[in-house]
Amino acid sequence: MRIAIAGGHGKIALLTAGLLTRRGDEVLALTRNLEHAAEIEAAGATAVEADLETMDAAALAAVIQGSDAVIFAAGAGPNSGIPRKDAVDRGGAVLLADAASQAGIRRYLLVSSMGVESVRGGATPEGVGEVFVAYLRAKLAAEDDLRARDLDWTVLRPGSLTDDPAAGTVQLSPDAPRGAVPRADVAAVLVALLDEPRSAGTVLQLIGGPTPVAEAVQAAVLAGSA
Numbered sequence: 001m002r003i004a005i006a007g008g009h010g011k012i013a014l015l016t017a018g019l020l021t022r023r024g025d026e027v028l029a030l031t032r033n034l035e036h037a038a039e040i041e042a043a044g045a046t047a048v049e050a051d052l053e054t055m056d057a058a059a060l061a062a063v064i065q066g067s068d069a070v071i072f073a074a075g076a077g078p079n080s081g082i083p084r085k086d087a088v089d090r091g092g093a094v095l096l097a098d099a100a101s102q103a104g105i106r107r108y109l110l111v112s113s114m115g116v117e118s119v120r121g122g123a124t125p126e127g128v129g130e131v132f133v134a135y136l137r138a139k140l141a142a143e144d145d146l147r148a149r150d151l152d153w154t155v156l157r158p159g160s161l162t163d164d165p166a167a168g169t170v171q172l173s174p175d176a177p178r179g180a181v182p183r184a185d186v187a188a189v190l191v192a193l194l195d196e197p198r199s200a201g202t203v204l205q206l207i208g209g210p211t212p213v214a215e216a217v218q219a220a221v222l223a224g225s226a
């Protein structure tokens, strides 16, 4: 498979690229800054310049053309303000969906976030700062945009991310409660989702837990089709 990852220099993206390339898949890591190329190439991926805040869908489609799937793993990051939450976390995900459609790529995995349902319908959760509310709104808008499209999408909502080593086991379901999860396990779940086309059309929450990743993906798919 050939997989294009938006936010290709991000932590989850690099871990996912490493898993994919080590088993022989080809990864196109879309980065806004080619100074990161060496780090990306160390993960076995090919770095391609793509700034989601400045390019249009046609230009991005030309970059990802020929890929079998796309993964959105970009994010404006913890030090960004409200405008960039909308520009990257919503706008970047929508741009990637537009580009995937134009390039004829049906498979799309969106790394979203636990907690987005708390802002549905314009709700403002108590005790949450305005920048984080804007982040959750941007993620929810990206999800809703993707879910309305005729694409083979899967939405993955991880809990709080850690840099702990992979546990190899997780809790994955539409209603998994809040919790933490290592980025390395998020990467393993993304790879397992790519391998399971029946996960298309599912929205899954992810935290650390007791179930081996492959088994967790199979159980989530079976639950979704029940």
Ligand SMILES: NC(=O)c1ccc[n+]([C@@H]2O[C@H](COP(=O)([O-])OP(=O)(O)OC[C@H]3O[C@@H](n4cnc5c(N)ncnc54)[C@H](OP(=O)(O)O)[C@@H]3O)[C@@H](O)[C@H]2O)c1
Residues within 6 Å of the ligand: 006, 007, 008, 009, 010, 011, 012, 013, 030, 031, 032, 033, 036, 050, 051, 052, 053, 054, 072, 073, 074, 075, 076, 077, 088, 092, 111, 112, 113, 114, 157, 158, 159, 160, 161, 162, 183
């Ligand atoms: N932190 C949490 O607890 C948490 C929980 C749930 C979900 N998430 C989500 O998980 C995803 C990945 O997390 P992570 O820790 O791997 O994030 P990360 O390391 O911060 O990676 C995000 C990447 O997005 C890139 N990016 C920012 N603006 C961009 C633009 N305009 N065009 C192209 N790329 C751009 C950044 O590029 P540079 O490398 O150039 O900065 C960075 O490499 C994010 O969507 C995040 O919101 C996070």
